[in-house]
Amino acid sequence: IxxxxxxxxxxxxxxxxxxxxxxxxxxxxxxxxxxxxxxxxxxxxxxxxxxxxxxxxxxxxxxxxxxxxxxxxPVELVARRIATGSYLKRHPETIEGTVFDPLIFAIL
Incomplete structure (x- = not known):
């Protein structure tokens, strides 16, 4: 800027x-x-x-x-196709590499 x-x-x-x-x-x-x-x-x-x-x-x-x-x-939109990184920390029950179809969106 x-x-x-x-x-x-x-x-x-x-x-x-x-x-x-x-x-x-x-x-x-x-x-x-x-x-x-x-x-x-x-x-x-x-x-x-x-x-x-x-x-x-x-x-x-x-x-x-x-x-x-x-x-x-301060708003961040995250689109996830694959379970990895911080998503797994917040959702430990999810298997790493799980493919999301449709995408998962999160507003942070």
Whole structure:
């Protein structure tokens, strides 16, 4: 997140990094930042078009968009296909590697 010449506006840039386990695992996925920006901008544009106010102003480039400066609500959505990691710690009765079909979603 970058400051701009307007103190009320920030520039948000998406990168190709992906992490797991609070940063213990780190990889790069080519073009992830572009896809993340496209998805984010589409979602916020749809919300704005339906009269739901958001912080979104406009897409600035493939990886960047402008937004109003705001306090972030600390919500994380996790989608799980396979039982592993922290899920197993919270659900020790589950066998490691169990495939979830459909996906399991958790809001943290």
């Amino acid at each position: 970058w400051s701009t010449s307007n103190k009320d506006v920030v520039l948000i840039e998406s990168r190709d990094d992906i992490t797991a386990g609070d940063g213990v695992r780190h990889d790069i996925i080519a073009h992830k930042g572009v896809l993340a920006t496209e998805t984010t901008c589409n979602c916020f544009s749809l919300l704005n078009a339906k009269g739901i106010p958001t912080h979104f102003i406009e897409r600035e480039s493939e990886r960047r968009f402008l937004a109003l400066r705001a306090k972030m609500i």
